[in-house]
Amino acid sequence: METLNVCLIGTGRAGMIHGRNMAKKIEGAKLIALCDPSPENLKNAQIELGVEYIYTNYQEALKNEEIDAVIVVTPTAYHKEIVIAAANEKKHILCEKPLAMDEQECLDMIKAADRNNVKLQVGFMRRFDESFQEAKKIVDSGAIGDVVMIKSLTHGPSEPKPWMFDISISSGPIGEVNSHDLDTLRWFSGSEVSSIYSIGGNFRSPEVKEKFPDYYDTVAMNLTFDDGKLGFIEGAQYVQYGYDARTEILGTNGSILVGDQGKHKLSIATKDGEIKRPAMHSWTYLFKDAYVSEDQAFIDCIRNDTEPLVTGYDGLMAVKLVRVGLQSLQEKKIVLVDEKGEE
Incomplete structure (x- = not known):
């Protein structure tokens, strides 16, 4: 198959990660x-990436018959219309989460x-x-026996943006950071979640409690799986x-x-008797x-006509x-999670 031509839809911080990869690091694209x-944003991205075509309207971009695939990195509210339009134009799709x-x-x-017989891959980069x-290879090899419990956490350092305090829009940490952990638990367990129990609280933004009484910045979730496995997820903003992302898989x-909290694999010992590690x-x-691996896998699954590692069902x-x-x-x-997203 010839080189696949890609269009990036959304040139913000996350979008430019994919853009830089596709421009310089991905084979076959x-x-x-x-x-x-x-x-x-468009002008700055074009100067940096040196692409031929630029559009302010995704519908115009999708009319370009040279484009084989799109990467959608827009606000979630626009994902459905863009992805469906891209599929109808026979473009393969990598859509960021959620x-x-x-x-x-x-x-x-x-x-x-x-x-439309096009690939749909979801951006769970972990x-x-x-x-x-x-770790997944080791689990699948049986080296730690049967998996009985999986724990995963994500802590984010940034102060929430004003819109995040409204959990009807953001879903709080469960949506903002823990969707990665939920996908990780499904992946390592090889099973579906049967129940969830969540508790949480607002510990870092007391000034918004009156206006947003339901807002929480910390959550603990206990999960059970259809096959009896146990799960635990911890989230915080x-x-x-x-930034902290770690997982533990316990077997028989x-x-x-x-994962590790350190930025580098080094420790610094100082004369005051302290040992420090950059976070x-x-x-x-x-x-x-x-x-980079995620973007390469997207191109490879198109070229080899294989199923994406993270499917639309995983995103669902x-x-x-x-x-x-x-x-x-x-x-x-x-x-109880009594349905599996099927009709």
Whole structure:
């Protein structure tokens, strides 16, 4: 197959990660187009990436018959319309997480991709991280026996943007950071979640409690799986010390730890008798190589006509579990996951 021509839709911080990869690091692909409603973002991205075509309207971009695939990195509210339009134009799609606003939107997008025989990959980059992939191989080999419990956490350092305090829009940490953990647990367990119990609280932004009484910045989630496995997820925003993503898989004969709080594999000993380690500062740094692998895998699955490692169904289940987890938190009870996103 010839080189695949790619269009990046959305040139913000996350979008430019994919843009730089496609422009310089991915075999079998060429970034030929950019689309963004912001003329300033578009101009800056074009100067840096040197692409031939630029568009402020995605519908115009999709009319370009030279484009074989698109990467969608826009606000979630626009994912459905863009992905369905791209599928109808026979463009393969890599869509950043979350896949959509709700499960029905996800189903509509999956159906559009299936109907048009195009690939739909969802951007859960942890599945492409070298350490996470090695852990999955070890789990699948049986080296730690049968998996009985999986724990995963994500702590984000940044102060929430004003819109995030409204959890009807953001879903709080469960949606903002823990969707990665939910996908990680499904991946390592090889099973579907059967129930979720969530508890949480607002510990770092007391000034918004009156206006947003339901806002929470810290959450703990207990999960059970259809096959009896146990799960635990911890999430937090505005931790300030750094970005933190770690997973532990416990088996009947051993365990695996994935991730580290340190930015580098070094410790600094000083004359005052203290040992210091720089903390990981950003997800963009921690998962830099994972994004390259993710983008390469997207191109490879198109060229080889194989199923993406992260499918539309995986994206659908993450959206569903975020909803169930938030429902549990708000209703202060265990919520059963009684449907699997199928009609």
